[in-house]
Amino acid sequence: MAGLTFPIIINSMYEIGGAVLFALIGIVLIEVVLYFVLVRGLKWSYGVPIMLLAPGAIGLLVMVVGPILYQFYLAFTNMSIRRFPTGNNPPDVGLEPFIANITRVFTGPVLQRRGFFPLLFTTIQWTFIQVAIHVSFGMVIALLLNRKMYLRGIYRALILLPWALPQVIVALTWRGEFNFQYGFVNIMLDRIGLDRIRWKSDPFWNFVSFHIVNGWLGVPFMMTILLGGLQSIDNNYYEAAEMDGAGPLAKFRHITIPLIQPVMTPAVILGIIWTFNQFNVPYFLNEQSIERNNILVTALFRSMTSYFQYGFAATLGFVIFLLLLGMAIAYIKITGFKVTGALNSGTLTMIGTGSAKKKVAEQIAFAEQREILEEEGE
Numbered sequence: 001m002a003g004l005t006f007p008i009i010i011n012s013m014y015e016i017g018g019a020v021l022f023a024l025i026g027i028v029l030i031e032v033v034l035y036f037v038l039v040r041g042l043k044w045s046y047g048v049p050i051m052l053l054a055p056g057a058i059g060l061l062v063m064v065v066g067p068i069l070y071q072f073y074l075a076f077t078n079m080s081i082r083r084f085p086t087g088n089n090p091p092d093v094g095l096e097p098f099i100a101n102i103t104r105v106f107t108g109p110v111l112q113r114r115g116f117f118p119l120l121f122t123t124i125q126w127t128f129i130q131v132a133i134h135v136s137f138g139m140v141i142a143l144l145l146n147r148k149m150y151l152r153g154i155y156r157a158l159i160l161l162p163w164a165l166p167q168v169i170v171a172l173t174w175r176g177e178f179n180f181q182y183g184f185v186n187i188m189l190d191r192i193g194l195d196r197i198r199w200k201s202d203p204f205w206n207f208v209s210f211h212i213v214n215g216w217l218g219v220p221f222m223m224t225i226l227l228g229g230l231q232s233i234d235n236n237y238y239e240a241a242e243m244d245g246a247g248p249l250a251k252f253r254h255i256t257i258p259l260i261q262p263v264m265t266p267a268v269i270l271g272i273i274w275t276f277n278q279f280n281v282p283y284f285l286n287e288q289s290i291e292r293n294n295i296l297v298t299a300l301f302r303s304m305t306s307y308f309q310y311g312f313a314a315t316l317g318f319v320i321f322l323l324l325l326g327m328a329i330a331y332i333k334i335t336g337f338k339v340t341g342a343l344n345s346g347t348l349t350m351i352g353t354g355s356a357k358k359k360v361a362e363q364i365a366f367a368e369q370r371e372i373l374e375e376e377g378e
Contacts, residue, residue, distance in 0.1 A: 027055045074314035075101060081308035091311065101315035110299045110316065114291050120323075123276060123295040126210070130275045131268060133215040138222030145223070146230045156227075163220035171284035174213045175200075178285070203290050210293070214281045218271065225267040229260035269328050276324055296320050 034054055038047030076098040077083075079091040091097070109115050145156055162170065177184040178199035186196040199209045233256065241251045257264075276296075283298045294302065297320065304313035 071314045077311040079310040127275045131271045134218040134222040137219045141223045142226040160220045167280040171280045207293050229263035233259045
């Protein structure tokens with residue numbers, strides 16, 4: 001922080017303010033042009049909605065689509081620190097560099113010694129363990145919070161707190177807590193009579209620290225999604241199952257799981273994608289750059305920032321994207337997930353797996369028959 005002087009802060013704010021002012025002026029000009037062309041000139045009925053959506057759409061094009069297209073271009077080059085466009089030896093562009101990049105992704109080392117497939121195995125292992133932690137702990141906490149209890153809202157807010165914090169700050173804070181001599185974790189291990197652990201230098205325990213921190217960060221999101229699904233389930237289904245002699249496990253298996261599937265499946269898919277692409281925790285906690293503890297996205301970043309292989313890193317990024325797309329499609333196919341509606345006051349509009357759909361339909365039919373009999377008895 002010694003280099004952060006007052007003039008530097010003022011100059012930084014001046015540059016940021018100039019960029020923001022330029023963006024605001026551009027938005028105003030776009031809105032004025034669209035208003036006079038679409039609303040006043042052509043008199044389109046959708047002129048005002050298009051005018052209001054235009055800044056956001058342009059922002060997406062500039063901030064999202066633009067970098068994706070540039071990455072696609074980089075994948076067809078052999079751009080590196082030695083083959084830079086502004087240098088004396090510009091990069092080659094075409095199909096040949098792309099084939100060379102693809103070949104190197106699958107056959108050569110991505111880092112100094114570690115290749116693509118060992119990195120992929122570590123990434124899949126990391127993703128599977130983390131999603132299992134998020135779903136299992138999230139489900140347990142959601143089931144507990146779904147019961148009537150004192151100060152339930154406060155408990156829920158406290159559990160959500162880790163998810164609301166910036167991940168970079170959380171990762172850097174936890175990195176300090178895993179310090180061998182001064183970290184809170186080892187101090188607590190000392191207090192309970194256990195040996196201190198070298199969280200940063202030991203590959204196994206360093207990887208365990210990833211799981212501890214990312215589990216602490218990810219469980220609140222999954223808990224929130226699952227709790228919303230649990231609160232949408234009508235209690236009549238459970239009452240009908242109890243009359244049929246179903247126990248807690250049977251109700252959980254045949255009612256709870258099928259009925260929260262419409263909200264759980266998208267959450268699991270998002271969890272897989274986010275964990276597979278999780279950068280902050282594996283990168284910042286791997287302070288000593290233990291190569292075997294890299295996952296694909298951290299290896300991609302290191303290949304770009306440490307080895308300056310820009311074309312190769314862009315190609316690896318597209319390979320990761322295709323892997324995630326394939327995993328999401330496979331998960332949807334396996335679970336048979338097709339949602340056409342939602343749960344509201346006991347109304348279910350869902351197309352799930354055949355067995356789950358049949359079990360839920362039986363419980364719904366039983367509950368409806370019970371209501372009819374009660375009405376006739378009255």
